[in-house]
Amino acid sequence: MKDSKKTMELKFERIIPAPPGKVFDGWLSPKTPGTPWHEKQKLLLSPKVDGFFYWLINGTAHYGRFTQIERPRRIQHTWMSRYTSGEESTVTVTFKQKGADTLMTLVHSGLPKNELSKAHKAGWNYFLDKLAKTFSGESAKSVKEPKGWRDR
Amino acid sequence: MDQLTDVLAAISHPTRRAIIEQLSKGPARFLDVAKPFDTALNSVTKHLKLLERAGLIERRKQGREVLISLRGKPLREVAGWVHEYDRFWNENLDKFEKHFRDQKAKKEMKK
Numbered sequence: 093m094k095d096s097k098k099t100m101e102l103k104f105e106r107i108i109p110a111p112p113g114k115v116f117d118g119w120l121s122p123k124t125p126g127t128p129w130h131e132k133q134k135l136l137l138s139p140k141v142d143g144f145f146y147w148l149i150n151g152t153a154h155y156g157r158f159t160q161i162e163r164p165r166r167i168q169h170t171w172m173s174r175y176t177s178g179e180e181s182t183v184t185v186t187f188k189q190k191g192a193d194t195l196m197t198l199v200h201s202g203l204p205k206n207e208l209s210k211a212h213k214a215g216w217n218y219f220l221d222k223l224a225k226t227f228s229g230e231s232a233k234s235v236k237e238p239k240g241w242r243d244r
Numbered sequence: 245m246d247q248l249t250d251v252l253a254a255i256s257h258p259t260r261r262a263i264i265e266q267l268s269k270g271p272a273r274f275l276d277v278a279k280p281f282d283t284a285l286n287s288v289t290k291h292l293k294l295l296e297r298a299g300l301i302e303r304r305k306q307g308r309e310v311l312i313s314l315r316g317k318p319l320r321e322v323a324g325w326v327h328e329y330d331r332f333w334n335e336n337l338d339k340f341e342k343h344f345r346d347q348k349a350k351k352e353m354k355k
Contacts, residue, residue, distance in 0.1 A: 203329060
């Protein structure tokens with residue numbers, strides 16, 4: 093079982109001006125700019141359930157296994173790279189018709205909280221709180237520095 | 245180094261955070277920026293250089309004085325990135341969306 097305290101989820105949405113079938117096919121094609129497979133040093137891609145991908149870019153290898161392929165609604169695959177610290181994360185992409193367009197949602201879940209995200213959270217929360225207080229006229233000194241937010 | 249690294253490095257030092265906080269109240273001259281710190285002017289200059297490299301401050305000539313002011317844009321941009329993949333997917337999806345918009349525009353031109 094994954095410990096939710098140690099992993100995080102990122103969600104992105106875009107409205108794509110094309111019907112879901114076209115957007116779905118576009119996402120699985122390395123020819124389409126903006127897909128993870130478009131710019132590459134090496135790519136092996138087998139987009140079917142239990143098919144694998146290997147994607148090498150800027151010397152960083154990414155691996156995954158397709159777990160769901162339901163044209164034109166849903167694609168799900170696992171995702172591993174050095175940014176997942178060797179953990180298997182999950183990418184789920186869904187396509188929903190919105191008039192003549194498609195609402196595309198990408199959820200990347202099971203991402204380990206890395207040093208950057210920890211530093212980011214601690215640092216930014218502290219810093220933005222402080223700035224917000226400065227602008228609202230409250231004393232900025234009332235915001236306590238969080239633990240783990242150390243000076244480098 | 246990318247901008248995220250530069251900005252995180254820039255705000256990782258208490259003196260630089262204090263400088264940003266001070267500049268958030270409005271532009272200031274170099275000596276005013278340096279005044280609250282019990283440190284050599286040379287050291288303040290180094291901190292300002294790091295802040296400038298991260299795009300967090302800018303210098304502007306006003307008459308004979310140089311005013312230093314805070315730039316909010318990198319702060320807002322970086323504040324949205326919590327993970328490497330935040331930036332990765334946002335940039336990819338923007339390109340993907342643009343590709344379809346360009347295709348649609350081309351089709352409409354032909355009509």
